[in-house]
Each structure stands twice: as structure tokens, then as C-alpha cells.
Amino acid sequence: xxxxxxxxxxxxxxxxxxxxxxxxxxxxxxxxxxxxxxxxxxxxxxxxxxxxxxxxxxxxxxxxxxxxxxxxxxxxxxxxxxxxxxxxxxxxxxxxxxxxxxxxxxxxxxxxxxxxxxxxxxxxxxxxxxxxxxxxxxxxxxxxxxxxxxxxxxxxxxxxxxxxxxxxxxxxxxxxxxxxxxxxxxxxxxxxxxxxxxxxxxxxxxxxxxxxxxxxxxxxxxxxxxxxxxxxxxxxxxxxxxxxxxxxxxxxxxxxxxxxxxxxxxxxxxxxxxxxxxxxxxxxxxxxxxxxxxxxxxxxxxxxxxxxxxxxxxxxxxxxxxxxxxxxxxxxxxxxxxxxxxxxxxxxxxxxxxxxxxxxxxxxxxxxxxxxxxxxxxxxxxxxxxxxxxxxxxxxxxxxxxxxxxxxxxxxxxxxxxxxxxxxxxxxxxxxxxxxxxxxxxxxxxxxxxxxxxxxxxxxxxxxxxxxxxxxxxxxxxxxxxxxxxxxxxxxxxxxxxxxxxxxxxxxxxxxxxxxxxxxxxxxxxxxxxxxxxxxxxxxxxxxxxxxxxxxxxxxxxxxxxxxxxxxxxxxxxxxxxxxxxxxxxxxxxxxxxxxxxxxxxxxxxxxxxxxxxxxxxxxxxxxxxxxxxxxx
Amino acid sequence: xxxxxxxxxxxxxxxxxxxxxxxxxxxxxxxxxxxxxxxxxxxxxxxxxxxxxxxxxxxxxxxxxxxxxxxxxxxxxxxxxxxxxxxxxxxxxxxxxxxxxxxxxxxxxxxxxxxxxxxxxxxxxxxxxxxxxxxxxxxxxxxxxxxxxxxxxxxxxxxxxxxxxxxxxxxxxxxxxxxxxxxxxxxxxxxxxxxxxxxxxxxxxxxxxxxxxxxxxxxxxxxxxxxxxxxxxxxxxxxxxxxxxxxxxxxxxxxxxxxxxxxxxxxxxxxxxxxxxxxxxxxxxxxxxxxxxxxxxxxxxxxxxxxxxxxxxx
Numbered sequence: 001x002x003x004x005x006x007x008x009x010x011x012x013x014x015x016x017x018x019x020x021x022x023x024x025x026x027x028x029x030x031x032x033x034x035x036x037x038x039x040x041x042x043x044x045x046x047x048x049x050x051x052x053x054x055x056x057x058x059x060x061x062x063x064x065x066x067x068x069x070x071x072x073x074x075x076x077x078x079x080x081x082x083x084x085x086x087x088x089x090x091x092x093x094x095x096x097x098x099x100x101x102x103x104x105x106x107x108x109x110x111x112x113x114x115x116x117x118x119x120x121x122x123x124x125x126x127x128x129x130x131x132x133x134x135x136x137x138x139x140x141x142x143x144x145x146x147x148x149x150x151x152x153x154x155x156x157x158x159x160x161x162x163x164x165x166x167x168x169x170x171x172x173x174x175x176x177x178x179x180x181x182x183x184x185x186x187x188x189x190x191x192x193x194x195x196x197x198x199x200x201x202x203x204x205x206x207x208x209x210x211x212x213x214x215x216x217x218x219x220x221x222x223x224x225x226x227x228x229x230x231x232x233x234x235x236x237x238x239x240x241x242x243x244x245x246x247x248x249x250x251x252x253x254x255x256x257x258x259x260x261x262x263x264x265x266x267x268x269x270x271x272x273x274x275x276x277x278x279x280x281x282x283x284x285x286x287x288x289x290x291x292x293x294x295x296x297x298x299x300x301x302x303x304x305x306x307x308x309x310x311x312x313x314x315x316x317x318x319x320x321x322x323x324x325x326x327x328x329x330x331x332x333x334x335x336x337x338x339x340x341x342x343x344x345x346x347x348x349x350x351x352x353x354x355x356x357x358x359x360x361x362x363x364x365x366x367x368x369x370x371x372x373x374x375x376x377x378x379x380x381x382x383x384x385x386x387x388x389x390x391x392x393x394x395x396x397x398x399x400x401x402x403x404x405x406x407x408x409x410x411x412x413x414x415x416x417x418x419x420x421x422x423x424x425x426x427x428x429x430x431x432x433x434x435x436x437x438x439x440x441x442x443x444x445x446x447x448x449x450x451x452x453x454x455x456x457x458x459x460x461x462x463x464x465x466x467x468x469x470x471x472x473x474x475x476x477x478x479x480x481x482x483x484x485x486x487x488x489x490x491x492x493x494x495x496x497x498x499x500x501x502x503x504x505x506x507x508x509x510x511x512x513x514x515x516x517x518x519x520x521x522x523x524x525x526x527x528x529x530x531x532x533x534x535x536x537x538x539x540x541x542x543x544x545x546x547x548x549x550x551x552x553x554x555x556x557x558x559x560x561x562x563x564x565x566x567x568x569x570x571x572x573x574x575x576x577x578x579x580x581x582x583x584x585x586x587x588x589x590x591x592x593x594x595x596x597x598x599x600x601x602x603x604x605x606x607x608x609x610x611x612x613x614x615x616x617x618x619x620x621x622x623x624x625x626x627x628x629x630x631x632x633x
Numbered sequence: 634x635x636x637x638x639x640x641x642x643x644x645x646x647x648x649x650x651x652x653x654x655x656x657x658x659x660x661x662x663x664x665x666x667x668x669x670x671x672x673x674x675x676x677x678x679x680x681x682x683x684x685x686x687x688x689x690x691x692x693x694x695x696x697x698x699x700x701x702x703x704x705x706x707x708x709x710x711x712x713x714x715x716x717x718x719x720x721x722x723x724x725x726x727x728x729x730x731x732x733x734x735x736x737x738x739x740x741x742x743x744x745x746x747x748x749x750x751x752x753x754x755x756x757x758x759x760x761x762x763x764x765x766x767x768x769x770x771x772x773x774x775x776x777x778x779x780x781x782x783x784x785x786x787x788x789x790x791x792x793x794x795x796x797x798x799x800x801x802x803x804x805x806x807x808x809x810x811x812x813x814x815x816x817x818x819x820x821x822x823x824x825x826x827x828x829x830x831x832x833x834x835x836x837x838x839x840x841x842x843x844x845x846x847x848x849x850x851x852x853x854x855x856x857x858x859x860x861x862x863x864x865x866x867x868x869x870x871x872x873x874x875x876x877x878x879x880x881x882x883x884x885x886x887x888x889x890x891x892x893x894x895x896x897x898x899x900x901x902x903x904x905x906x907x908x909x910x911x912x913x914x915x916x917x918x919x920x921x922x923x924x925x926x927x928x929x930x931x932x933x934x935x936x937x938x939x940x941x942x943x944x945x946x947x
Contacts, residue, residue: 341696352698361741362734374733374777381785386944393778393940397933400777404770407740408747411766415751415759421694483728491790494729498712498738501726505708513685513854520688526753526850527692540751540759548767552926 005079009065009086016090017058023051024465030096037099040157045096048465049229052305053093053221056312059447060213061086063440064206067320070436078118082207085111089210092218098147098157105143105218109136109186112215115207116199128198135195139185146178150230162230172231176238179226187219188272189279190249191588196272197256201264201332205323208264212271213316217308220278224301227286228469236290240391243283247398250276254405255553258412259546259584263322263332266413267315270358273402274311278304280395281373284380285466287391291383294472299486300376301466302459307369309458310451314357314366317444321351324437325417328430334413334542339422343430348418350441355410357448360403363499365451368484370403371493372459375486408549416542423536455495456481543582550584557584636887641715641725643892647899648714652864653677655871655907662911677864684857692850694754702749703851703858706742710865713738716792717869718876720895722800722885723793731791732780735873736773739825742862743769750847761846764922768831768843771929772821778936779814779821783877785943786811792873796880806879810946813939815878820932822870824925827863829914831925843922868903871910875902 023029023046034041046054068082088108095101113136117129151157153175154165167175181192188196196216200208227238253273257266285300324347325340326332341348357364377399380392422428432438451458460478479485483494513519528534550559562581568574610621657674664671691699715726716735730738747766750758784790786805787798799805824831827844834844848859876883882898884891920928 341698356744359740359744360737361744362730362737367737371733371737375790378781378784378790381944389944390941393781393937393944396777396781397774397937400773401770403737404740404766404773407744408763408766408770411744411747411751411762415748415762419696419698419748419752420754489789489791489794491731491733492728493731493734497726497729498734501712501715501729502708505711506704508711509704509707509858513858516685520853522688522690523693524690525693526755528755534755536754538756539754540756540763544756545751545759545763548763548922551923552767552771 002079003069005083006065006069009083010062010069012083012086012090013058013061013065015058017055017062019046020051020053020055020058022046024048024055024461025051026464026468027051037103040097040099042100043096043158044091044094044100045159046094048468049221049224050093052309052462052465053217054090056217056309057086057089057093057214060210060312060316061089063316063320063443064209064213066440066443067209067323067437068204068206070434070440078115078204078207081111081114085115085207085210089214089218093221096159098151102140102144102147106140108215108218109140112199112203112207112211116203118204118207119202122202124198125202128195128202132195132199135185135192139182139192141182142178142185143182146175146182149178150175159230163232166232169235172234176226176231176234180223180238180241183219183222183226184245185219186216187223187275187279188216188249189219189245189275190252190272191592193249193253193272194588194593197260197265197268200268200271200319201262205264205319205326208268208323209316209319212268212319213312216271216275217278217312220275220282220304220308223279224282224304224469227282228289228297228301234286234290236287236388239283239285239287239290240388241283242279242286243391243395246276246279246281246283247395248276249273250280250402251398251405252276252556254402254409255549255556258405258409258549259557261334261542263325263334263337263413263417264319265332266334266409267318267322270406270409271311271315273406274307274315274358277370277373277399277402278307278311280399281307281369281376284373284376284392284395287380287383287388288376289470291388293382294470295487296376296379296382297470298463298466298472299372299379301470302463303369303372303376305462305465306372306459307366309462310357310365310369310448313444313447313451314354314364317350317354317441317448318358320437320441320444321347321354324433324441325351325430328433329424329426331424331426334416336424337417337422337427338420338424338536338539339427340418340430343422343428344418344432346438347433347441350438350445351418352414353445353448355414357452359407359410361407363449363452363495363502365448365455368452368455368459368493368495370399372484372486373399375491379487379490405549412542412545416540416545420539421536423539423541453496453499455484455493459484550582556587558587559584637725639889640721640887640892643896644717644719644721644724645711645714647719647896648865648868649711649861652868653681653861655868655903656864658904659907659911659914662908663915666911666915677860681857681861684852684860685854687853689853689855692753695749695752695850698745699749699752699850702745703855703862705745706862707858707865709738709742710862710869713869714865717873718792718796718880718883719872719899720884720892721887722796722880722883727791727793733777733790735792736776739866740769742866746847746859749850753850755850757846757849761843761849764843765847768824768925768929771926772824772932775817775821775929775932775936778933778940779818780877782810782814782936782939782943785940792877796876796883797885799877800880800883800885803881806881808946810939810942811878813935813942815874817932817936817939818874818878820928820935822874823913824929824932826867826870828867828910830917830920830928833919871903871906872899875899875906 029046031044036042088104091104119125185192250273257269260266281300281304285297289297357366360366360370377396485492564579566577657677661671661674747762750762783795787795832843884895
């Protein structure tokens, strides 16, 4: 029965993916069921942009469901919620009126809430679910209000009418701000991200994979729609806001990821970082669009879409890999892992592929989209406004810093969790995962490779989607089958050539060594300064690896040193136990959410005076309210 | 076509065969500057030959990551040798990648070296790896911004385009924005190639070293590959510095004479830079590890100033 659900999900995923690709290639479709619901009924339209995101949902759901098939005992609860989750995510990009959109959006949020709370015994899951529910509904409120205002001012709840309507600038800015806030919560934009590092690790791994790989992308989808489509041509500050939000999210996301010890939470923070990178590309696109440079606008949008697709591939892969590790060892603490490369070789190879891809190293896919984002940013001199140029320069610096820190982050994740010797018995007893999860991970690893090597096919296809959306006549030339050429002569990249050259150089070196070298190998234990004993306790840990970053960015982490020394009662010279912890503190909790919650609590205390609990008093309130209304009516 | 191929072979040969000499020259110069005779500039070749003839001692805790890393590292440097304009402005693989590709090719090496450091399971490897990735990460923004400053002037970010554009207007090389970018890039080069004051290439004191700690477990031919790759990285970075910022005399088309001229000009520029590096390394002490970020932040500030001056003076 359980297996059947996931098989069904695989089939739904494949179908959605196929339809999505069709939409991307220009097959338009419209379904309308006006009688089904009030306020315009259900209205679904497939256009190229919707196609991209539908394909994303579909093709990510296939490996995630396959993974869940691997061990159905692992996922006893939440089968129906899972199906609803996947279905709702597939409807969101298709929705063509306010009601359909909001219903699908809310269903997606509620289904994922149920999935986060799958383990009702765990305090962590309960807290995660609570924060997730509050944040996501704060976002939904913004969306509902924004769409109602839009509907009232344009006189229609249909997307087509929004495009045609010419709103006053003030109204348009208000609607954009409200909707952008709503979508930014879902996209995990800093500082609205607090739910993400709680909810993603708490959910079962195949759900985490979909939440990080796909669901948060739908926030980006919304931002693309409101900034370039539904509300018409916007002012430049929309782009500036998106770009700066992206830059902050990218840097803060990766900085948070680099010090965390929880394997899945690191991946969740890294999702925030990657959303930041996507938004940097999108922001650049919106800025170019506002400046009347449509070709560059398409380039920025292409970079954003490409990175969204890539992130879906490698983040799904990494979460499934992390799921396999957690299942095999029972822990998410990296300082208790290690040595998995010899115990789970297949999972390790797939995870390494994902790590290389997300660290944006060529020739895998993450590199191509980061490269495109760089090229989109580097051409900002065509906008002749020093202020805007400075924003771009900051975006460039943030993107470069993020790239470097992401490499550090994934060296740490992979090196500490998979290499060297196990740091705990659980890790020493780990075993390779079952066949369906391995198949799922392999599919995604191959996708990472294909999206990298096939850049000359993928980028033009996404650029066509972008041109269609922005309304550029004719297609954007992006080089030939071998080379990506950006803006004529500005920059070029050939991933296959780099890949082949690297392979040939590697083979040449191996061959050269085979001829000249003697090839004698002696196996011996690791050098340990002459000590006789080398134990796992002497290995470098995830905490130690992160220390240089904690020191360099101490103004962000604000680490607290806690040393607890327990001495023997006879004398404090006989130390029995030393505990050391060096936790970091969250800027956003301390400076934003704590004061906000405190003020909410204070105002609630004031209101509480009215709520005595006495039914008579409440009846009196009703009477009073009735009287007031009668008097003023 | 034939000429391009010859150009590619010349570039590969220059980088792969010439890089140990560059290291040797810097070492000899440094020795002379402090009043020692020092080894011959050809000593690194003897060192590499010795290492190639030795056996490998491989730790029992290591996996295939440790085994493939030296090859991956050296391969990325060889590919970079075909992208950086050394003796010709548009080398064979110049079309396949620009400076961003180059940056990330170097990061591949850093990524795998740091993993290999962790793979042996000793604290040294982890310590070196963690420091190396930290320095590399902090150097990235400066590299990109410095190159952006150059690209703004040239209207392209392809290295060949930057070289050609600047060489048509020779005095651009002395513009203030240009010089600021040069200073920024120079500091980053010191950090990326593990020179003083960031890392001391001559030390083997565990607690202060970065690169050497990371590769502590390597021996024999593997160590030879890593040292060779490190030499190539220095050669490539210094050539980038020489040819991007002072692109005088870089030929734009390949023929036997232009390639020869290009090689001589490059050798002259590298000699000057090697002299500068030796003087610098003799004059400064190694920074404490946690002061290094301040140095890199300074280089970032220089790069940002350079970009801003380009905005304002265009």
C-alpha cells in the first residue's frame, strides 16, 4: 500500500515533468473550470515559465519518491500528505488566477507542515513545525492581502487582466512589496528564513529534499512573476531590493552553514545561500529590464533559472545522500560521523558529485550557472548610474565570497562526514543503503553532470523562456553547440572542452608517472608526531574545521566560550572532566525576532485584560458591540 | 592552426618545465639577499627527480580521494596553462574559459587537497585544509573585483580580450584604477600561492603552516606532483599579474618569431616580479594566522577602490 503511493508519485512526477518540458518548449495549454469555485473558479495556464517550474517539481519528485520506496518502513506516516504536497507544488506554477494560486499555495504549505511534524514525539519537530506554521502564514497573509488589493484595483482576479491593467505607481509598489514579502518568506530570504533551518532538517529526508530542492524555488517563481510579468514593467528599486536581498542571503546563508554541525541543517542553510545566488541573478535581470536593456535582462533571468534548476538537482541529491547517512548511522551530528567512504562507497560517490556541483566547481552544473550569474553582473557598466554600479559591484563581491565559502563549507561537510576514520560506533557500523535510494541518487548525480556538460543546450532553452517572458523579439544568441558566448564577445565558456582537457591532462599525468615512477607503495599508519596511538579522537572535527571562520567573522557569529571544569572534591587540581562548547548566537533571533516577539507578548498582556474567561462578561461585550453598531448604523 | 598548436605546446612546456626554475630563482635571490650563497636555481628539478624515484608511503586510513588528488591538482594547472595568456594573447583554450573559469579551476585543486588532508585522519591535515580553504575563500572577492576593474576598461572579460585591448593603449596600464587593481591582485597572489606574509613556503613548523600541513601525508611521486603543481600555480599567477596588468609585448598572433619574442618578454617580466617577490619576502615577517584576514580585507578594499575609480573616471 505504502509502496503503491510512492509508485504513484513517481508516475505523477514523470507526467508533470514531461508536461513541464513541453510547456518550456512552447506548447501552451489552458484549463478552466469556472464552476468549481467562486471568484473565477479554477484556472490553469501552461506557459514557458510555468513549464520550467513544473518540470522542476516533476523531475525532483521522481528520485525523492524512489528514495522513499527504498524503505517504506522509514516513512510510516504522511503518505497522503506527501501526495498532496507534490500535487499542490505542481499546480502552483500553473495557477492563472488568484484563488487557484492561493489555494494551491496554502495546500502546499499545509501538506509540508504535516510532513515536518511527522514525528510527533520529537520536541525539535514540534518547534520546527510551529515556527514554520507561523512564518509561512505570515507570508500567506501578505500574499492574500496583496492579491485582494490587486484584484480590487484591477477589477479582476485573473492573471491576464493584471498584465493588461496599468496601475498607479504607488499602488503597484504597495502590491509588489506585499507579494514580494510573501514570496520571500517561502524562498527563505534573510531575515525571513528562520523557519527554513528548523523545518528542513526535521522533515523526513525525501521531504527535506523536495522542500529544499523545489518548494522554496516556488518563492522565486513568484518573485519572477511579480517583478517581470504580472505587474508590468517595474521601477529599478525592485531589482536593487532583490539583488541586495540575494547578496545578503547568499553570504549569511553560507556563513551559517559553515559552522553548523548538523548535516541536514548545513544543507538547509546552504539552500538559503543558493536562493541568494538565484536572487542575485534575478535582481540583475530586473535592474537591466528597468534600465531598458532587454538582452541583459534575459541573461540575468537565464542565470537565475539555470541556478534554480541546478540547485534542484544537487540539493535533492545531497538531502537524499544525507538521508541515507542518517538512516545508516542514526545521527546527523557530523562530529559523530566519518569513515563512511569505505562503508557506503556508492552513497559517498553520489554525495561527492553533489558536493562538487554545489561548490560550483567545473565541469559540473553549479559552475555553469554561477558563471552565467557572474557574466550577467559584470556587464553593469552599460547602466550609467554610479549608484547602481556600486550595487552590482557589491553583488559581484558577495557572489565571489559565497563561491569561496561554499567550497570551504562542502570540503567540511564531505571531508568530516565521509573521510578518515569513524568518530563513533554508529558510524563504524554503517552499511550501504538499499537499491532504490542508490538509483535515485545516481539519477541525480548523472543529472548534475548532464546539466553541466550540456550547458549549450540548457542555457539557450532557458534563455528562450526568459525572452518570451520579457518580450524580446528574436532569440538571444548564446554561442554554438560547443561554446557559450555571452553578449557577443564579452565572455565565453566551453564546459565540454574544459572537461575533456582535464581528463586528458589527468590521463597524461597518470601515464607519465607509470613510465617514470617506480610505483612502489607501502601502506603505513598516519604520521602522528611519533605517538604510538592514533585514535579517532585525534581527528580534526567539524567544530575545529569551522574555527578559522568563527574567528574571522566573529562579529557575525558572536561565539560564546563555555568551559565547564569538574574537579575532584578533594582538590581542584584533580580535574575529572572538562566540557568545552563554543556556540554561536543568531543575530536575527537576538536583534529582530526576540524584540518583535517581546513586543507582541507585551501587547497581548494588555489585551488579556479584556479576556477574563467569564461568559457573562463576554455576553456583555456582545451586547455592547451590538448597541454601538445600532447607534452608528 | 599549426601555429596555434605550436603556441599551445610552447605554453604547456613553459609552465610545466619552467615553473620549478621560477621557484629556484626566487629561492636563490632570497638567499643572496640575506647574505647566503643558497642553492642553485636548478635545485627544484633535482628535488622533483629525487621524489619521483622514491616509494610512496600511503596511510592505511586514506581512501581513493587521497590517491587521485595529486593528479587532479596537476591536471587543473596544466589546463590553466592553456587558458592564461603567456606567450600569445589568445591561447589554445582561451575560448573555453575566462578568468572566472581559471579561478574555479584553482579552487578544484584547493577542494581536493583539503579533502585529502582530512582523509589521512590526523589533525595536521585538517588544520591545514581548514586554513587553506579559509584563505582561498577570502581571496575570491578580490580576484573577481580586480579583474572586473580590468574588464570594464576592455569591454570583455575574456583574458585575451583584456590583454589585447590594454596593449593597444599602453598608458592605460598606469591609470590609478589599474595600479590599485594590481596591488590588490598582488596581495591575493601571495595568499593564493602560499607566500610570505601569509604562509611560509620554507617552514615545517606544524602550528603555523598552512599548505605544508595539508600535504604532510604525501610522499614520493605524489609529493612531487603536488610540489610541481604548486610551482605551476605560482608561475601562472605571476604570469597573469605580468600579462594582465602590463600586457606590453604579448603577441596577438602565433608564428615562430612572435612566440619566441613572447617567451623572452614573459621571462623578463617574470624575472622582475620574482625579484620583487624575493625582496618582499626578505623584508616582511609572517603574519599571525588570524591577522591574514585583515591583509585580505585590505586587498579587497584596494580592489573596491579600483572599481569605484573606474566608475567615476570612465
